[in-house]
Amino acid sequence: MHHSSSQEEYIKELEEKIKSKDRKIEVLKTQLKERRVEGSKILSEIRRMNQNIVSKKIEFADIVEKVKNFNNEFVIHHEDALKTIDLVYMLNQDLLLENADLKDQKVKLLEANDKLKKIAKIWEENFEKNNEATNTLFETEQKLREKSQRLEAAYTKTYQKITESINYAKKLQEAMMPDSLPVQHNLSDTFIFWQPKDIVSGDFYWMCEKNYKIIVAAVDCTGHGVPGAIMSAVGIRLLNEIVFVKGILEPSAILYELDKNVNNMLVHSKEKRREGMDAAICVIDNIPEYYREYIGEKKIKYAGARQPFVYIKDGELHRVRGDKKSIGEKSQLIDNDDFKYTQHEVLVDSPVSFYLFSDGFQDQFGGLGKKFSLRRMEEIFLANYKKPMDEQKDIITNEFIIWKGDEQQIDDVTVMGFKVV
Numbered sequence: 001m002h003h004s005s006s007q008e009e010y011i012k013e014l015e016e017k018i019k020s021k022d023r024k025i026e027v028l029k030t031q032l033k034e035r036r037v038e039g040s041k042i043l044s045e046i047r048r049m050n051q052n053i054v055s056k057k058i059e060f061a062d063i064v065e066k067v068k069n070f071n072n073e074f075v076i077h078h079e080d081a082l083k084t085i086d087l088v089y090m091l092n093q094d095l096l097l098e099n100a101d102l103k104d105q106k107v108k109l110l111e112a113n114d115k116l117k118k119i120a121k122i123w124e125e126n127f128e129k130n131n132e133a134t135n136t137l138f139e140t141e142q143k144l145r146e147k148s149q150r151l152e153a154a155y156t157k158t159y160q161k162i163t164e165s166i167n168y169a170k171k172l173q174e175a176m177m178p179d180s181l182p183v184q185h186n187l188s189d190t191f192i193f194w195q196p197k198d199i200v201s202g203d204f205y206w207m208c209e210k211n212y213k214i215i216v217a218a219v220d221c222t223g224h225g226v227p228g229a230i231m232s233a234v235g236i237r238l239l240n241e242i243v244f245v246k247g248i249l250e251p252s253a254i255l256y257e258l259d260k261n262v263n264n265m266l267v268h269s270k271e272k273r274r275e276g277m278d279a280a281i282c283v284i285d286n287i288p289e290y291y292r293e294y295i296g297e298k299k300i301k302y303a304g305a306r307q308p309f310v311y312i313k314d315g316e317l318h319r320v321r322g323d324k325k326s327i328g329e330k331s332q333l334i335d336n337d338d339f340k341y342t343q344h345e346v347l348v349d350s351p352v353s354f355y356l357f358s359d360g361f362q363d364q365f366g367g368l369g370k371k372f373s374l375r376r377m378e379e380i381f382l383a384n385y386k387k388p389m390d391e392q393k394d395i396i397t398n399e400f401i402i403w404k405g406d407e408q409q410i411d412d413v414t415v416m417g418f419k420v421v
Contacts, residue, residue, distance in 0.1 A: 018046060042070055186214055186286050188419050191393035195360075195400070195413040202228020203358045203412035206239050213249050214284040218307065218414050220358035221277050228412065234265065235277055235327075251281040251303035252343035255327065259305070259341075262328035276328035280307035280356045284420055285348070298348040300420060303341045310378060311346055311354035312385045317378055320344050351421045353385040360413035361396075366403035381417075389417050 049066060186209055194205060202221040207214070217239060221231035235258070242248050242257045262276065285298040302309040304322020311318050323341050346352060362374045380399060384392050396415055 015050060018050060021046075042074060045070060187284070188421050189389040190419070191389035191417045193393050193396050193400075193413070193415040195409070197360070197409045197412050198225040200226060200229035201412040202232055203360065203414040204232040204236060205414055205416055206236060208243060209286065210243060211249060212286050212288070214286045215243060215249065215251075215254070215281065216284070216356065216416065216418065217254075217279060217281045218356035218358060218416055219277050219279045220307070220360070220412070220414070231277065234262070235279075238262070249283060250343065251283050251301050252341040254281050255279060255303050255305055255341040256339075259325075259327045259329075259339075263330075266328055276326040278306040278322075278326050278358070280304045280309055280322060282309065282354065282356060282418075284418070298420075300346040300348060300352060300354065302344045302346070305341065307356070307358070308374070309344065309354065309356065310381060311352055312382060313346070313352045314350055317382045318346075319374075319378065348420050351419060353381075353417065353419050355381055355415065355417050357415040358412065360409075360411035361400060361415055364400065364404055364410060364413070365407050366405055372400075372403050377415075389419065392417055 192205055194201070194203065196203070202223050202225070204219050204221070205217065206219065207216040209215075219232070219235050221228045221235060223231070238258055238261050239254070242254055242261075246257065248254055248257055258277070258279065281303055283301045285300075287298060300311070302320060304320070305325060305327050307322045309320040309322070311320075325339060325341075346354075357377070362372050362377055364372050366372060380396060384395055387395075400413065
């Protein structure tokens with residue numbers, strides 16, 4: 001009986017504790033709205049168990065076990081609730097940060113808007129100025145266009161006058177060239193290929209017959225066009241004076257006199273000058289048949305200032321190099337009189353074909369951006385020397401045209417061929 005009384009007290013005490021927990025559960029129910037269903041079930045179960053305890057006097061151990069189970073479930077729900085609270089807190093913090101960022105952006109947008117307003121105001125102020133400047137530019141452009149048209153008309157008129165003058169200069173230059181007919185008459189066969197780069201040329205050929213000698217020269221003056229043509233006029237006049245007035249008929253002596261006269265003409269230039277000439281001169285004996293047994297062997301004499309002399313005899317090609325000093329070039333020697341041009345001789349005991357030329361042909365650019373070269377010229381000479389000189393001229397002309405193609409001619413071109421028997 002005593003034991004039953006203490007059990008009832010214990011049950012009452014337990015009921016008190018259960019009531020206390022029930023109050024706590026009610027508080028939790030208020031805090032955890034999201035868990036109301038689970039809490040209600042727990043409370044209902046606890047009430048039901050309380051009723052069972054009161055009415056049926058079930059065993060204490062079973063009650064305790066069930067209470068523990070319900071307790072554990074409550075703890076789990078409580079932990080889930082705490083996690084949910086933490087998550088809500090974190091989301092709230094993120095929202096606060098985003099809100100602060102939005103406020104900063106709003107401030108920046110307001111500042112940018114103020115700047116845009118200022119820019120718009122400045123643009124409006126400058127719009128009128130730009131309009132005025134555009135109108136001024138248009139008027140200036142109109143004036144410049146009119147001025148350009150006047151200048152173009154003046155340039156065209158001036159260009160026509162200059163072209164007419166240069167064309168007239170070409171006629172004068174051609175008139176100054178010696179008449180080649182007497183020389184061609186005295187030689188068995190000849191040709192002259194003369195191709196200026198511009199209207200007038202810095203290249204010129206010169207020939208004459210004097211005292212039973214035929215003198216031929218191929219001269220390349222510094223430059224081309226008008227400057228070269230002026231130098232060529234000087235060269236023609238000097239050669240006429242040297243041969244016809246002074247009577248000098250040796251090629252080396254002719255070059256010496258030509259060099260001396262050009263240097264005297266250009267003595268005003270104290271610096272290293274560019275004016276000058278490269279020249280090749282041949283003197284051919286033109287002795288009548290009835291005098292040959294008294295005078296001796298027939299010869300071709302040659303001297304060159306940076307110009308080679310090519311001749312073919314008995315089917316063999318020979319190249320004779322000129323001296324490495326141009327006409328009018330300042331010598332390194334103290335006295336220019338110390339320099340003498342080298343004279344070469346070729347005995348004409350069998351037919352000889354020889355060729356004089358400037359460097360314009362061999363230096364011309366053509367196929368694959370290469371120069372024609374002296375070697376190619378010599379191959380043409382050797383392959384065709386037996387043909388008449390007129391045919392050789394046609395071959396050389398065609399070779400030059402084909403090689404040059406669409407390239408610009410870079411220099412004046414002179415090639416001369418002669419046959420001596």
